[in-house]
Amino acid sequence: MKKLVYRAFGGLDVLDLAEVPVPTPGAGEVLVRVKAAAINPVDWKMREGQVKFLTGWRMPQGQGLEFAGVVERVGRGVTEYAPGDEVFGAGKDCIADVCLAKVERIAKKPAPLSFVVASTIAGVGTTAASVFDRVSVGAGTEVLVNGATGGIGMFATQMAVRRGAHVTAVVSDKGMALAERWGAQRVVNYRSTKILDDGRPYDVILELSDKLPFKAGKAILKPGGTFVASLPNPAELIPGFLGNLVSSRKYALMGMRAKHDALQAVASEVATGSVEVVIGETIALEDFREAYARAASGKLLGKSVFVMNDQGERR
Numbered sequence: 001m002k003k004l005v006y007r008a009f010g011g012l013d014v015l016d017l018a019e020v021p022v023p024t025p026g027a028g029e030v031l032v033r034v035k036a037a038a039i040n041p042v043d044w045k046m047r048e049g050q051v052k053f054l055t056g057w058r059m060p061q062g063q064g065l066e067f068a069g070v071v072e073r074v075g076r077g078v079t080e081y082a083p084g085d086e087v088f089g090a091g092k093d094c095i096a097d098v099c100l101a102k103v104e105r106i107a108k109k110p111a112p113l114s115f116v117v118a119s120t121i122a123g124v125g126t127t128a129a130s131v132f133d134r135v136s137v138g139a140g141t142e143v144l145v146n147g148a149t150g151g152i153g154m155f156a157t158q159m160a161v162r163r164g165a166h167v168t169a170v171v172s173d174k175g176m177a178l179a180e181r182w183g184a185q186r187v188v189n190y191r192s193t194k195i196l197d198d199g200r201p202y203d204v205i206l207e208l209s210d211k212l213p214f215k216a217g218k219a220i221l222k223p224g225g226t227f228v229a230s231l232p233n234p235a236e237l238i239p240g241f242l243g244n245l246v247s248s249r250k251y252a253l254m255g256m257r258a259k260h261d262a263l264q265a266v267a268s269e270v271a272t273g274s275v276e277v278v279i280g281e282t283i284a285l286e287d288f289r290e291a292y293a294r295a296a297s298g299k300l301l302g303k304s305v306f307v308m309n310d311q312g313e314r315r
Contacts, residue, residue, distance in 0.1 A: 003096035004288055005060040009049030012289045018060070022098060025075035029100050032069040032087060035115035036282075037094045039295045039304040040065060040123050040151065041210065041231060051231075062093025064306075066123035066258070067101075068115040078103055088118035088267070090258035095285070095306055107263040110271040117270065117277045120151065120303045122258040125266040125275075127230070128155030130257045132163065135204050135226045139164035144220070146195065147208030148184065149175035149278070149301045152230055152254070155266070156206055158182045158275045168202070170195055170209070175301055178278065196220060204228065206254075209298075214239075218249050226250045278302030 001022050006014040025031045043063050046055045055061060068088035071081050080103055081087065089106030091099040109118045137143060137160055148157045148169035160167050161183035169175075169184035172191060179187045188195060195212070201222045207214075208230045215236075217227045227250065229236065236251065244250050269275040280300035283291040285308050295304040 001097040002285065003093060004063045004285070005093075006047050006063070007060045009047065009052075011048070012292055014047065015063075015288055015292070017286065017288060023100050025073050025078075025100055027076040028078060028103055029075040030071050030078060030081050030087070030103060030106065031073040031075075031098055032067065032091070032101055032106075033072050033098050034067050034069040034094060034096060034308050036069070036119035036308070037064045037067040037096075037099075037306045038119045038123060038151070039095075039291060039306070041296075043095075044292060044296055045231060062096065064091075064093060064095030064099075065256070066090055066119055066121070067094035067099060068109055068118035069099075072098065081106075081108075086115075088113075088115075088121055089263055090122040090256065095288070097308060104260055105258050105263075107260050107267065110267050112271045113267065116279055116282055116305050116307060118267065119305055120277055120279075121266050121270065122263060123256060124151035124303065125155050125270070125277075126257040126259075126262045127254050128152045128159055129262060129266055130255050131156055131204075131206060131228055132159060133257075134252050134254075135228065137163050137165050137204060141165040141204060142168070142200075142202045142222070144168045144170065144195070144202040144205045145184070145208065146170045146206065146212050147210075148179050148182075150208055150298075151303045153206075153208045154178075154182070154278055154302055155275060156208070157184055159269075162274065165204075168195075168200070172299075174299075178301060182276065201225075206230070214251050218247075221249045223248045226252055228252045228254055230254050280304055282307050284308075 071085040086109040091101035143165045167184040168186040169179035205227045280302040
């Protein structure tokens with residue numbers, strides 16, 4: 001089988017498409033033939049060595065945490081799934097021909113969803129949904145989504161609007177029409193407006209661009225408000241959580257909630273059209289370097305997804 005790996009921390013040059021043995025599912029696991037696997041910013045943060053406290057130092061390491069595909073084999077004790085079932089969810093090293101996943105971290109794919117769309121739900125979909133478990137968002141809540149047309153942003157923006165929040169979406173000029181379509185009451189083009197100079201305070205700031213530090217964001221956060229970061233920044237973690245002990249302006253981290261019930265709930269919103277998923281690009285596995293370069297550039301709207309195994313949805 002082919003699997004995307006890196007053998008040292010670094011840039012795109014450390015990535016390699018390796019031939020490795022097909023793994024055997026253990027107890028409570030399934031082996032899935034991957035049809036689509038989405039790219040996430042945490043992929044390159046891990047590969048670059050920015051979050052070694054999460055990855056460790058052992059090499060080689062794989063890439064990819066969310067996928068959709070077809071069950072090929074089941075491990076001991078697995079009765080919920082059988083070979084041939086179409087599933088989606090979270091696994092380890094999912095940018096590969098096949099991957100292993102625990103049964104509690106997958107769900108059956110709703111028929112209306114393509115494999116490509118389903119592959120985005122475990123990572124960005126459940127992460128966006130987790131925000132609303134951490135902070136109270138309802139009618140009139142002032143929410144800033146900084147990076148509203150990226151993967152997490154497209155889910156979070158629509159979910160916040162559905163809860164009645166007043167959403168300010170910060171986007172590029174290419175993303176303005178999308179954010180307006182999703183119902184954001186205020187759309188800000190970051191190329192022409194500096195959100196920190198805007199003077200408008202928010203109850204909740206969702207920082208998805210990796211460009212607005214908590215120290216700066218506090219200036220536009222209301223007392224009692226919460227700044228929620230999408231990726232762990234080691235420089236912010238300790239001061240952020242220590243500051244929570246004395247400040248009314250709180251720091252929090254989003255967290256992927258790729259459990260069966262959460263997966264089903266988000267997939268239902270997508271399948272019924274309550275949440276629109278935008279696919280910015282689908283890519284062949286062999287084009288992995290170009291795919292990561294474009295995804296990291298921030299110029300694509302929505303999600304970048306690898307398609308494998310004759311899926312035929314590439315464009």
